[in-house]
Amino acid sequence: MRIIVRDTAVEAAEHAADLVVDSAGGVLGLATGSSPQPLYAALAARVADGSVDFGRTRGFALDEYVGLDPAHPESYHSIIARDVIGPLGFSPSRVFVPAGSGTLDEVDARALDYDAAIAAAGGVDVQILGIGSNGHIGFNEPGSAADSVTRRVDLAPSTIAANSRFFRSAGEVPVQAVTQGISTILRARSIVLVASGAAKARAVRAAVEGPVGESCPASFLRLHDEVTLCLDSAAASQL
Numbered sequence: 001m002r003i004i005v006r007d008t009a010v011e012a013a014e015h016a017a018d019l020v021v022d023s024a025g026g027v028l029g030l031a032t033g034s035s036p037q038p039l040y041a042a043l044a045a046r047v048a049d050g051s052v053d054f055g056r057t058r059g060f061a062l063d064e065y066v067g068l069d070p071a072h073p074e075s076y077h078s079i080i081a082r083d084v085i086g087p088l089g090f091s092p093s094r095v096f097v098p099a100g101s102g103t104l105d106e107v108d109a110r111a112l113d114y115d116a117a118i119a120a121a122g123g124v125d126v127q128i129l130g131i132g133s134n135g136h137i138g139f140n141e142p143g144s145a146a147d148s149v150t151r152r153v154d155l156a157p158s159t160i161a162a163n164s165r166f167f168r169s170a171g172e173v174p175v176q177a178v179t180q181g182i183s184t185i186l187r188a189r190s191i192v193l194v195a196s197g198a199a200k201a202r203a204v205r206a207a208v209e210g211p212v213g214e215s216c217p218a219s220f221l222r223l224h225d226e227v228t229l230c231l232d233s234a235a236a237s238q239l
């Protein structure tokens, strides 16, 4: 695991962007949340100046809420369209987001197909990740197993509370999600995790220095040979 620390999130995102452009024309694993936004902005600037082209790149998102209309502005379908497909110039037909709507049986069946779709595309070249303040990656909450695959999960109360800032109230936040599993994520050829702010410092320390195990899902990244953490100094402050 390589750890890159920069003064600001914007500087850390520039380093992450250097690593992500290698996936252009291949397969990029896409994260949502506020953490990757400076990275997407850095990539959008490179698209605008013509130094990279994602038009033929395939994208696979990490996760999606269950039971939220894909057209809802906070669905990950909407966020991927807004933050990634538009600004980075992906072809919409080449970007895939787990299905969170329909009956639960349909959601489960489509989750089962997701890992096969990634494999059929040749596997993820570079997986972008954020980290939850409880150490989650994607929506793999504490307790997620190393061999987990894409599946429907319950969200931790702390995740519902953290994500309520995007909704009118905590009661509106979905209580379940579909997420790529830990083993799905670890199948990527390389992984770039971005984290910024003091609120992530404890989770970053647990991921880097704590035991490898289910209590901090991000700690499983230490089982992979090609992982880079791009941190601002606040997120790295407890290392």
Ligand code: GLP
Pocket: 031, 032, 033, 034, 035, 036, 062, 063, 129, 130, 131, 132, 133, 137, 138, 139, 159, 163
């Ligand atoms: C969300 C997402 C994760 C994200 C994390 C942190 O709930 N499912 O993919 O990395 O929580 O979010 P943020 O970057 O907004 O702090």
